[in-house]
Amino acid sequence: MNKKPRLQKSSISLAVKLRDDITMERSGNGRMTLFRAEEKFLDVPDSPLMEALMMSWMTEELIDRLAESSSHPEAVYFLCERMFSHGLLQAQISIDGQSLLSLYPTPDWRAWKEKMPASLQSLSPYACLRRVGKSILLEMPLSQRKCAFHDENCLVWLMEIVRECAAVSFEDEGRTAFYQALRLMDALVEGETDSAVWEFHDLLFFHNSSIGFHDDPIGATWRLKEKTPPAPLFKSCAGECISLPETNGQLMDKLNFSFAHVLAKRRSRRIPGNRPITLEELGALLDVSARVQEIQDDPFSPCLRSLRPSPSGGGLHSLEIYPLVRQCIGLAPGAWRYDPEQHRLESIAANETSLEAYLQSNPHFLIPGAGPPHIHLVLTSRFLRDAWKYEKIAFRLVLQDLGCFYQTFSLTATALGLASCILGTVDARRLGEMMKLDPILEPVIGEMTLSSS
DSSP: OBOOOOOSSOOEEEEEEEOTTEEEEEOSSSEEEEEETTEEEEEEEOOHHHHHHHHSOEEHHHHHHHHHTSSOHHHHHHHHHHHHHTTOEEEEEEETTEEEEEEESOOOHHHHHSOOOSSOOEEOTTOEEEEETTEEEEEOTTOSOEEEEOBTHHHHHHHHHHHHGGGSOOOSHHHHHHHHHHHHTTOEESSOOOOSSOOHHHHHHHHHTSTTSOOSOOEEOOTTTTTSOOOOSSOOOOSOEEEOOOOOHHHHHHTTSOHHHHHHHOOOOOSOOSSOEEHHHHHHHHHHHHOOOEEEOOTTSSSOEEEOSSOOGGGOOOEEEEEEESOEETSOSEEEEEETTTTEEEEEOOOHHHHHHHHHOOTTTTSTTOOOOSEEEEEEEOTHHHHTTEESOHHHHHHHHHHHHHHHHHHHHHHTTEEEEEOSSOOHHHHHHHTTOOTTTSOEEEEEEEEEO
16 A cells, blocks of 8 residues: 555545456457356447556556547447446546545545535445455445545545544545545445344345346356366265165165155254164265265366255355264264265274264253154265355355255155254364364354254
């Protein structure tokens, strides 16, 4: 950030330019195509204005000069208004030639010239600051605009708003332009506006992973395609593995109940049965609810996909299942991971002391008669599987996958006569450290308990 001190009287300018994520391609017929996130966005006439907006910052005066030198000045202004209306331009405020801030997408010139209210409002409690390159980015849920601070004075003025609100000064042009930028991105509000419904992080997640509240690239953009290889379809096995029995006999008969019957009987069951769960029951549960049915190598898709009983966004199936076993007939206590391709369990090297304490804990201690479950099923996500393809919605899809898996697993457990219960809160850090998982590469995202009934 620039540390040059500001004088009270300064030369301030407002200029616009095409946003940094816009690329341009001439079609050869007097027109050019604008692209965003490698997708065709807009087709416009080839014009010196477009070339200028792509290459440099243009003030209103410079655009006026360009229009005056054109044989069709009205076309220049129309094209400029079109860029504004489609949210393709960013604005930069500079003082004495030094950049103060950028706002994108920017409204047109008229909005910047609107008179500020007599008294300044307070800063929205949903405003969020983070570092982007060498700038500080201000963004907030439900606002379609973002403001990048390039000068440390912006942070000083921001604190003035927080501390002094209506007492701040409008005399300095730079400070006033800063306030105007906050107003244009709806970061200034009347009084206290903390929502009684939404917490900040929930609203931020909803905003960023939904279409309509921002114009950032979203969906299947394959954003990491040129940066890193995709995560493999299956996690490789490094520990000792045991094969799970195939599902047959009485267990298969139980699975032949009608779907309506199983759906009606599904309940969260927290009280373990008198006998431990068996390896055959665990194997049948994993077989029916999580085993790979088909591997798909689509030539039009850059990464492998698979079909399984539970749906997954893009067929990516990033979820991993870790049975933490306290009691299971035919299976030693400890930490295991399910291999859905080979239908087997891999022994996991977990911290034994921490694991033993966790297995003896009872997440259902408030329920009369409920003791420690026979098995904790811990769910993780190999997040690169989704993040490699999807932008903004990767974690949303992981959570949707988790919800689908919960229902599939719960219904299968019900059909098999087992007691299962989804846990609403998960000690993700404790579990990740105990199982030696990197929370960035493979975070713990869910947990169920499983016992005989």
